[in-house]
Amino acid sequence: MMDKRLQILFSGLTLQNPVIPASGTYGYGLEFAELYDINCLGALSIKGTTVEPRHGNLTPRIAECEAGLLNSVGLQNPGVEEVKKTILPQLRQVYHQPIIANISGFSIDDYVYLTEAMSEEEQVEIIEVNISCPNVHNGGMSFGVDPLSAATITKAVKAVATKPVFVKLSPNVTDIVAIAKACEEAGADGLCLINTLLGMRIDIARRSAVLNNRYGGMSGPQIFPLALRMVNQVANATSLPIIGCGGVSSAKDVIEMMMAGAHAVEIGSANLIDPFVCKKIIEELPELMDRLKIENLTDIIGIIK
Amino acid sequence: MQQLQLNILSNTPLQVGIYHLRLASADLRFLDLVEHIRAGQFVNVAIRGKYLRRPISISDVDSESLSLVYKVVGEGTALLSQMSEGDKLDVLMPLGNGFTLARSGSRPVLIGGGVGVPPLLLLARQLLQQGIKADIVLGFNTRHDIILYNDFLSLGCPTLISTVDGSYGQKGLVTDVLKAQGANSVNTFFYACGPKPMLRALKEQMTIEGEISLEERMGCGFGVCMGCTCQTLQGSKRICREGPVFKASDVIF
Numbered sequence: 001m002m003d004k005r006l007q008i009l010f011s012g013l014t015l016q017n018p019v020i021p022a023s024g025t026y027g028y029g030l031e032f033a034e035l036y037d038i039n040c041l042g043a044l045s046i047k048g049t050t051v052e053p054r055h056g057n058l059t060p061r062i063a064e065c066e067a068g069l070l071n072s073v074g075l076q077n078p079g080v081e082e083v084k085k086t087i088l089p090q091l092r093q094v095y096h097q098p099i100i101a102n103i104s105g106f107s108i109d110d111y112v113y114l115t116e117a118m119s120e121e122e123q124v125e126i127i128e129v130n131i132s133c134p135n136v137h138n139g140g141m142s143f144g145v146d147p148l149s150a151a152t153i154t155k156a157v158k159a160v161a162t163k164p165v166f167v168k169l170s171p172n173v174t175d176i177v178a179i180a181k182a183c184e185e186a187g188a189d190g191l192c193l194i195n196t197l198l199g200m201r202i203d204i205a206r207r208s209a210v211l212n213n214r215y216g217g218m219s220g221p222q223i224f225p226l227a228l229r230m231v232n233q234v235a236n237a238t239s240l241p242i243i244g245c246g247g248v249s250s251a252k253d254v255i256e257m258m259m260a261g262a263h264a265v266e267i268g269s270a271n272l273i274d275p276f277v278c279k280k281i282i283e284e285l286p287e288l289m290d291r292l293k294i295e296n297l298t299d300i301i302g303i304i305k
Numbered sequence: 306m307q308q309l310q311l312n313i314l315s316n317t318p319l320q321v322g323i324y325h326l327r328l329a330s331a332d333l334r335f336l337d338l339v340e341h342i343r344a345g346q347f348v349n350v351a352i353r354g355k356y357l358r359r360p361i362s363i364s365d366v367d368s369e370s371l372s373l374v375y376k377v378v379g380e381g382t383a384l385l386s387q388m389s390e391g392d393k394l395d396v397l398m399p400l401g402n403g404f405t406l407a408r409s410g411s412r413p414v415l416i417g418g419g420v421g422v423p424p425l426l427l428l429a430r431q432l433l434q435q436g437i438k439a440d441i442v443l444g445f446n447t448r449h450d451i452i453l454y455n456d457f458l459s460l461g462c463p464t465l466i467s468t469v470d471g472s473y474g475q476k477g478l479v480t481d482v483l484k485a486q487g488a489n490s491v492n493t494f495f496y497a498c499g500p501k502p503m504l505r506a507l508k509e510q511m512t513i514e515g516e517i518s519l520e521e522r523m524g525c526g527f528g529v530c531m532g533c534t535c536q537t538l539q540g541s542k543r544i545c546r547e548g549p550v551f552k553a554s555d556v557i558f
Contacts, residue, residue: 062357220356
């Protein structure tokens with residue numbers, strides 16, 4: 001069943017393949033587990049979790065674009081206590097591969113608390129520190145747009161983490177390499193990039209923004225080239241393992257992202273329009289590798305300098 | 306939920322800009338699903354050239370086909386309206402929770418506004434199968450927007466129409482018709498689907514219990530993106546997953 005050619009090793013982990021559903025596009029996996037055996041995944045990044053439960057922003061929260069969408073969900077989630085108490089036990093029933101705990105906070109204390117709480121979970125293999133949510137005021141992204149605060153969060157989280165810490169970076173910055181380097185120097189075990197880009201759509205008939213929140217995070221195939229470029233820049237400037245994310249929708253995109261420098265790849269928006277896309281990509285990878293004469297996926301990581 | 310490739314049997318206008326789409330498939334999964342569709346459930350249709358799917362309520366089913374009635378409101382539905390017999394559509398179905406038939410009592414009233422009317426046709430049919438004849442109250446902007454009137458009549462359901470401009474039926478809103486009919490005393494339960502202001506007004510006016518079907522811009526349609534949340538007395542709920550049908554008294558507008 002398991003194809004060794006797809007296996008990826010980083011940060012002391014072995015993933016059976018590099019395909020990971022991105023946080024916020026896969027819930028906590030339970031809806032997908034009704035559709036297919038989600039144990040085919042390399043890992044699963046769960047919905048961004050905060051200390052307290054959050055209702056999120058007012059609707060409309062979704063706006064379509066030519067090749068993707070905007071969202072302004074605003075970190076709706078039931079809070080870490082509920083996630084640990086009721087959701088992760090349900091997920092454990094149907095899923096036995098690594099979990100990536102995506103956490104989001106409004107203060108350093110929040111991030112520290114969440115890291116401790118999620119480190120206790122045996123199945124959580126990576127803490128994904130979201131300092132890049134564009135949809136929440138005075139939180140999320142504000143930590144991710146400045147190298148100093150990104151480093152401060154990273155240091156604080158690393159001090160208590162018993163699992164590898166991956167910092168999820170925002171593309172809404174002038175120089176993502178500077179932020180990446182700051183995280184590396186602060187002790188991050190890896191990086192995940194990119195989160196969504198801040199965008200906008202207007203309903204010209206109603207003369208109002210489509211999103212109630214006015215602006216929202218842009219995702220989907222439209223951001224793939226930009227994500228790829230940023231992954232490549234960061235891969236060339238740091239020695240950290242990278243989870244590449246942003247518009248990945250096919251096995252071909254996965255290969256491209258890995259060639260740019262990613263050890264693993266998160267699939268986001270594509271899950272929303274094709275619920276089977278992760279499974280399909282995993283199944284399609286071996287054949288595509290044959291065609292491209294790729295023996296093992298690890299061989300292509302970062303071959304494009 | 307299944308992902309199915311369905312054949313278009315027909316895609317014809319009912320009124321200017323409002324279309325009736327019939328879909329079918331020889332796929333056994335489809336035949337099994339249509340048997341168990343509950344009124345109020347919806348499908349999510351992929352449209353070539355558009356990134357997101359389009360959620361559309363199911364207006365009717367028979368043993369081998371599924372009907373959707375949709376209004377052209379933007380580019381996606383405009384593209385859908387150009388598709389014709391023989392074309393294929395990628396559909397996720399069935400989605401959401403439907404109306405609760407068991408709550409109807411002996412004489413429910415079904416209240417529809419504009420393109421909120423279609424799912425009520427299947428509801429009326431399913432209630433009839435249980436021996437319950439519902440009263441129907443439908444509201445439209447003008448007589449040019451009236452849809453499915455004859456379908457309700459042919460079920461034998463007493464059907465009243467209101468139009469905002471008075472060009473057909475009673476001039477005014479469904480709430481005016483309901484008041485005139487004394488719905489709160491003659492009816493046992495209400496089921497409603499329509500624009501948010503209508504649902505909000507119903508929640509205020511109706512003293513009998515009821516269920517309402519909500520609408521929202523959706524990302525996925527199956528409960529993973531948290532795009533279409535609404536607030537209820539039981540906290541945040543996903544319209545696509547826990548809904549689109551909710552107890553009227555639970556929804557916080």
